[in-house]
Amino acid sequence: MVQLGESLPNAVIAGATVTAMGESSFTTVTGADGTYRLLLPPGNYSVTAAYPTFNKTTASITVGKDPVTKDLALTTGAGAILDLPDPLTFEISIYTQPAEAGTRSRTAPVVERQKAVFESLYSKNYNNDQEGYVYLLDLYAAFPLSASDNYQGIRLYVSRSVAGPFALAFADLVEVSYPSADCQFWVTCDEPLLFGADQAQSHYVMQFYSPEGETYLSEPLSLAPFEPLILAAPDHNAAISGTGITLQWNAISTGDGDSQSYEVLTYRGGGSFWLLVNHTPVSTNQLTLPALDPGTYAWFVMARDDSEPTYRYSNSYPRIFIVEDPS
8 A cells, every 4th residue: 555654644645656676667556545456476676656746665575475565655855744734724616517618717706707618618519418527626725824834735635434544636736826914725626536436425635745744634624516407498509489488407406405506697699709698696496587689599507505615516518599589
């Protein structure tokens, strides 16, 4: 198994490269649980584990007739174990969105974020199938500048059990901004390990790392992605009258009793020009639009669950409908 050092025993490294050097070289990568397996001929080997942002670690083994077990612990920088900043803000957001959607701006108003998603999707092939959706996770951390220990980045770990062990899912240098009072870290991840094959609830912890070492793991945040938001009616490219148009989509359940709402955006236009004509927040899975003039319209929906410090969103693909001229 490849794991963090003895001071952080509840975390394992998924995707670490393990190489055994003897008369020949053998290489593998660790699985989601941090374990690895190599089939080696008898002999003496130097086994090395490596993963970005960690120091390499090497151990010697002798292989005979019986299986050999060798755990490898990775450290960071000078090897110190650091305290997390106090106070620390740690938040995660999970987006269920069309696979072809562009990136989001977490700080932009909802209307601007939705318009960016719509514009990135409209020119793509229309796809309202559940298989056309992906999951993204945003991690945000902030702390007072006075608490900084020259942090270089964030590592994010995930477990299906709140008790762990937690598997490393992402580690890299990340964007850091310095406003007047806080140091802020941002990172966006689409690693499938973060969500699991069934997209059920997962538990997330993070740590900072620096040239001095790495921090203890944070307290876990627990969250499951929203299911894909599928538009139901009217049909794509439907030709309808301009009065009494009711938009419908599948209801999204939070599963935990938290409040959840929808943002419905309707545009009029065509080609590369679209004008927002209706933006309505609703608490049910349908909306009847006011009377519309003849023309081509596009609409889509976002479900949202803003329950600090965790946030969930689900964006639909857009649909088109045509309001006919009654004359």
